[in-house]
Amino acid sequence: MTREVRAFAVTVLTLAALGVAAGLLWSGLTPRAPYQVTERGTVLADPTTQALIAADGWFAVITGGLGLLCGGVAWFSGRRWMLPVLLGLCAGGALASFLTLWTGSTFTIGAVTVEAAAAPGVKVVPGALKLTASGVMVSWPLLAVGFFGLLEGMHGYRDSPLRQPYGGLGPS
Template identity: 85%
Template sequence: MTREVRAFAVTVLTLATLGLGAGLLWSGVSPRAPYQVTEQGLVLADPSTQALIAADGWFAMITGGMGLLCGGVAWFAGRRWMPGVLLGLCAGGLVAAALTYWIGSTFTIGAVAVEAAAAPGVKIVPGALKLTADGVLLSWPLLAVGLFGLLEGMHGYRESPLRQPYGEPL
């Protein structure tokens, strides 16, 4: 039991650390939506911008790829402590996705180019990254646990007596 708790804690902490790096990567590659500075505050300068959707896409690509990577590595490295590692993938994936979102929306990394048609004298500024589709927050834990389960299912079937139809040896 102690080893499974340790495997859970190590998995969650490892994924949380990876979430910090993924947040910086998301901040560096995602485009920023253009906002116009007005007396009421910031207003979206171009309502037809694709930058908001692109930020969601980049988030899903980065966290989904990290989920697949973590699920594969966890299956190969931690099969002896399967319950702890599997729960760690789920909880750690949620923590990592939340940290990715927080880091990416808080810090601006890389060059920020904003393009929008504005009237003369209107100031256009890049907006902070945010998600418009909250479901992409689940891509990291969902793909990590899904790949882990798929690999375990394939491995379990290979050793299963169900592969031998009618009790015949292979």
């Protein structure tokens, strides 16, 4: 029992650490939306900007790619404790997505430049990273568990008697 708990905990903690690193990568790669400072607060300077969509896209690409990587590594390394590792992928992937969002929106990595056509005397500032499509939060756990299941299904089918004609029993 303790080995299963240890396999689960190691999987979750590993994915959580990767989530922090993914958040820093997301912060460094994603463009910031331009906001202008007014007397009522900050408003979007360019309503046609694609930076908000790009933030969602970069988040999905980074977390989805890491989900595939984690699913493959977990399947190859966790062959003795399949169920705890699979549950760890699910819980750790969800935690890693939240940590990616928190880290990326809290810390700014790299130089942030904002380009927007502003009227003279209007101050334009970069906006904080945030997700507008919250559905991309499930890309890490979904792809990790899905790829893990795909690898296990292909491996199980290869050794299955159902792969042979007549289920390995021969014609009657």
